[in-house]
Amino acid sequence: MAPRFVYAPAPESRAVVNLRPSYGLFIDGEFVEPIDGGQFKTENPSSQEVLAEVSSAGLADVDRAVRAARRAHEEVWGPMPGRERSKYIFRVARILQERSRELAVLESLDNGKPIKESRDVDVPLAAAHFFYYAGWADKLAYAGLGPGPKPLGVAGQVIPWNFPLLMAAWKLAPALATGNTCVLKPAETTPLSALLLAEILQQADLPAGVVNIITGAGDTGAALVAHPGLDKVTFTGSTEVGKQIQRRLAGTGRRLTLELGGKAANIVFEDAPLSQAVEGIVNGIFFNQGQVCCAGSRLLVQEPIAESVVEALKRRLETLRLGDPLDKNTDIGAINSSTQLDKIRALAASGEAEGAQRWSPSCTLPERGYWFPPTLFTGVVPAQRIAREEIFGPVLSVLTFRTPDEAVEKANNTTYGLSAGIWTEKGSRILHMAARLRAGVVWANTFNRFDPSSPFGGYRESGFGREGGRHGLEAYLEGSLDG
């Protein structure tokens, strides 16, 4: 039977975005051509259309950016009173809001995420981070880090492709508020929103060199984090690269914050609010196509309700709308790159090979672009790869448990420790579980909710250091909240 209520396409207009054919590097307040780098193309992962040519920073470019940041720190940004710094940061926040539609469309074009997410999550949260930390800039003496906490100096910041603008905001806003200057390296596949942010920083009259944005691939990032002119390195990305960076920085005395992978348990007890738990499971693993470090990729469901939860999940997944990321009704967009798609495919294949049952709703994948359907694995046991490795895609592994202790044991049985979710109507159980879960973030009766005032970060192979909140200041100031 043909569906009765067919939603007509409702695409957000691309006209609001003014793409240039090519972009230079943003160094010392100007867009400049690379000295010893090259050019690469960035494409729309939902159509494989080339969006723009972007510069790749070489060693000399990295050096130039770090020097510009050092000069800006010593001459302008470091000596500037916090109340003056905050004015610039507030201005950036306001311009982000004013240009929010443009940023959202650009983010969806370059990343492949649905416009409803870039519009309602990425961009508003990015602006919220600048607003939040702008408020801290003249109140650092009250942050619990001593009477006059000093900035570290120059921060090298390498960010991933899953939340390009939001991760730039998470890195830049606290660094700027605390008086540091920055060299930011966006991911190779998603440079465009950071370059638009560079234009916004110009529009806000941010002094030259305070923020430098250099695009490029992994070698640019490696050159940046190894640069001896930095005082601080922060990295968000894969655990593998995080380990390389930590080895590289060992013994240098440079401060490091790492926000790496995860394999979060989303634990559903039999007394959970089931409809909302199903929504939370869906949001936990299919938000941003599961390309989220804190995704709830392991569903731990109590045995008495396992069958009905899986049935309800399947029914719900049938209503997900996969397709054009710019369509306002799209729930599931494109996978960011062919590399990532290959990785998801390989891990999903391992799940089948190792005996788990694979299920996806009936949905047609577009012919061009990188797509993977929302996927459930049932019959998953802890010894399978899909129960242990981070898939970073729209793939949920369903496991069961019998008692709260077993849930804790299974949830903690991972090398990661970034996030976890608990679903129960029993308040005391939430507190009991939260105290025992080794995860930096524990959500109760919700999942994947973020706020600039709330610290975020991991345990063990999920990294160290916190971003967001008062704790996020510590990463960029001398002194520590503990001491």
Added chain:
Amino acid sequence: MVDRGRDPARTGGVPPRGRNSGLADVARSEVSLRSFLLGLPGVDQVGAELRAAGLGARSIKAAAKLWAIDTAISMVDLTTLEGADTPGKVRALCGKARRPDPADPGVPPVAAICVYPDLVPFAKAALAGSPVKVASVATSFPSGRACLPVKLADVADAVAAGADEVDMVIDRGAFLAGHYGVVLEEVQAVKESCGPARLKVILETGELVTYDNVRRASWIAMVGGADFVKTSTGKVSPAATPPVALVMLEAVREFADVSGTAVGVKVAGGVRTTKDAIKYLVLVNEVAGEAWLEPDRFRIGASGLLNDLLMQRYKQRRGAYAGSQDFSVE
């Protein structure tokens, strides 16, 4: 307590609810009813409101909007429930119900007219030969504060006057006091008095306040024999809200899964714009499922909404807005 499931004759030939699903046992005693209701999964307020807001952000354009507008018109229960209602007012409304836009015969008639019991004969006469149903509120609407015989007399009066549908109110006082059996027995008794008339059970969710209560009251109504569960009388604020509708739509879907009987949902009060109406249709489509997208299973109780639907319909078809005087005001 009456076990309706045991005596098909008492339900006017309607198959007993949940004969093979154990639902008949739910109504067996106060204890079984209570443990069933308290055993339903809770509703998390934050999550339910987030989900409703998320569905409210769907963008319905072009052909989808045209379809939705006509569907919404066909689901309207055109309502007047004022102390000042007169036969003349009701006749005017019936004219509108049969043919909402005299300039455009393509506009479907609405689903029903909803009036007080004493005005049913006038509505019935005015709607003779049309597919538009006559619904009557009853059971000491809107407060429901009367003894059961008075409420049943009210129902009998409406049915005798020819009402095709009866909109009863539950005893919110009994519900909030935890006397779920009293609420259920009233629904069952009213259902019996309805005879062939279809029964809509008004929960008055604005007085039940919590979503847990909305879910439990929906189940009482459905077990009791409701053909529709309805949000509100329109006399209490808040009336219908998207999260309340979401909880009720989930309840009817679950009830259909368990019992095989599809119960409808009626949102009433506060639905004034086409945009609001379309948001409810999206909720129906994505929560209960597309089988609920018909006037037998979803209704919107409203008065002013109809002209806004007509105005948006005109705009969608002709590309320009009509003036406010281009549509009749009753």
